[in-house]
Amino acid sequence: MSAVLDRGKGALVNSAAGLDAMADLLQLLIAGIATGAIYALAAIGFTLLWQTSQTINFAQGEFVMLPAFFALAAMKWGGAPFWLACLVAIVMSMLVLGLAFKKLIVDPLIASGAMPLVISTIGLSIFLKDGVKDAYSAEAQPFPPIFPDTLVSILGVKVSLAQIGVLFIAFGVILALQWFLGGTRLGRQMQATAQNPTVARILGVPVERMILYTFLINAGLAAMASLLISPIYLAKFSSGETIGLAAFVAAIVGGFNQVRGAIAGGLIVGVLDNLAAVYVSTAYRQAVPLVLLVLVILFRPQGLLGRKEERSV
Secondary structure (H helix, E strand, O other): OHHHHHHHHHHHHHHHHHHHHHHHHHHHHHHHHHHHHHHHHHHHHHHHHHHHHOOOOOOHHHHHHHHHHHHHHHHHOOOOOHHHHHHHHHHHHHHHHHHHHHHHHHHHHHHHOHHHHHHHHHHHHHHHHHHHHHHOOOOOEOOOOOOOOOEEEEOOEEEEHHHHHHHHHHHHHHHHHHHHHHHOHHHHHHHHHHHOHHHHHHOOOOHHHHHHHHHHHHHHHHHHHHHHHHHHHOEOOOHHHHHHHHHHHHHHHHOOOOHHHHHHHHHHHHHHHHHHHHHOOHHHOOHHHHHHHHHHHHHOOOOOOOOOOOOOO
């Protein structure tokens, strides 16, 4: 009888441990999807710029880093409330990282080929990073949370309200963008420009204006990603390195010429990043997405959801 009771207790302990492990895994998956949704916002920007203007922006990580400091500066030096500071950050991002970036850097260099543009965006990333470091602070800055970091239990799994809020906003922005691109006349003109700018121009589509809109959308997406990720990882001048790498890997893995690929790639990288930090090592967490990147390039170079095309990235 004693042996039977011991076996029963052991079975209950193993069952409880299994449930706890499952709950932990679900928490990691939810956190990874929330982070991946933010990566997807930045990766979509990579994809949109490549589709419409064949521009690869290696300063995309700094484009996600900078809006948080726009907001902090508006609150610190302008006395703006948090909601107004967020609005200022979005508007400033669209003006500086969208309009000015296109007019001052992309337009003068795009006719010279891809290499001068790549070098200039790398230089821009260094300029933005050092500029924030010198003008604001070299220390990581706390960023006000948009949602309270309160834990709630959903089907036995403890989830942060902040993570749920990030998921709703990120996926809301993504769905709104998908509707805009596929359900509005302006969005269809932008897609026509991305698919074949020469034919689009013949059909009367204002191609240059559509390309400008793409740069503005990219800046807006970067600002949204910045406002969502800064409360989690703090606002620091070097955060663009990690975010830019994750977004670039996500865009390549999902498919550099497909918005849906960028979304899928962002979610995959976010989940892998969180799982690797727990089940592999925090020291090697960034290596796991890179391994995935190498495998995708070797066996499916167009990306998981991408399509083959003649021009190369």
